[in-house]
Amino acid sequence: MFMRIDHIGIACHDLEEKIEFFSRTFELTVVAREVNEEQGVKEAMLHIADGAGGGSYIQLLEPLSEDSPVGKFLARRGEGVHHVAFGVNDVADAMARINEKGVRLLDERPRHGSMNSRIAFLHPKDVGGMLTELVQASDSGKPSQNV
Numbered sequence: 001m002f003m004r005i006d007h008i009g010i011a012c013h014d015l016e017e018k019i020e021f022f023s024r025t026f027e028l029t030v031v032a033r034e035v036n037e038e039q040g041v042k043e044a045m046l047h048i049a050d051g052a053g054g055g056s057y058i059q060l061l062e063p064l065s066e067d068s069p070v071g072k073f074l075a076r077r078g079e080g081v082h083h084v085a086f087g088v089n090d091v092a093d094a095m096a097r098i099n100e101k102g103v104r105l106l107d108e109r110p111r112h113g114s115m116n117s118r119i120a121f122l123h124p125k126d127v128g129g130m131l132t133e134l135v136q137a138s139d140s141g142k143p144s145q146n147v
C-alpha cells in the first residue's frame with residue numbers, strides 16, 4: 001500500500017528562516033511554495049531525492065494564525081516534526097483499506113494537498129500518536145506553484 005515516504009512535515013515559526021537553514025545546511029532545493037487557506041499554513045516543499053515511486057520532500061509549515069492546527073501544535077510542542085506522509089497510488093482506496101482495519105480517518109474523502117496532490121489524514125491516536133498523511137501525487141508530478 002505505501003510506496004515511499006512522501007514527506008516529513010515540520011512546523012516552524014518562520015518559514016523563510018527555516019528554508020534558508022535547510023537549503024544552506026542540507027543543500028535542499030525548494031520546488032514549491034503555497035498558501036493553503038483550508039489548512040491554515042504557508043508551506044514550502046524542499047526536494048530530497050528521487051526514489052521508487054517519486055521524490056521525497058521536507059515540508060516546512062508556518063501557521064497563518066495561532067488558532068490553526070499548526071499554530072496550536074507550535075503552542076503546545078514548539079517547532080519540530082508535525083506529521084509523516086506516505087505516498088500511495090490511490091488515496092481513496094488506501095483510506096478505505098486502512099479504515100476497514102479499524103484506523104479512524106480525520107478526512108471523510110480526499111482533499112487538495114501540496115503540489116496538486118490528493119491527501120487524507122489518519123487519526124493520530126490510532127497510529128501510535130503520529131499524525132499520518134496519505135498522499136497521492138498529481139498526475140503531472142509538477143508542483144502546483146513554481147518558486
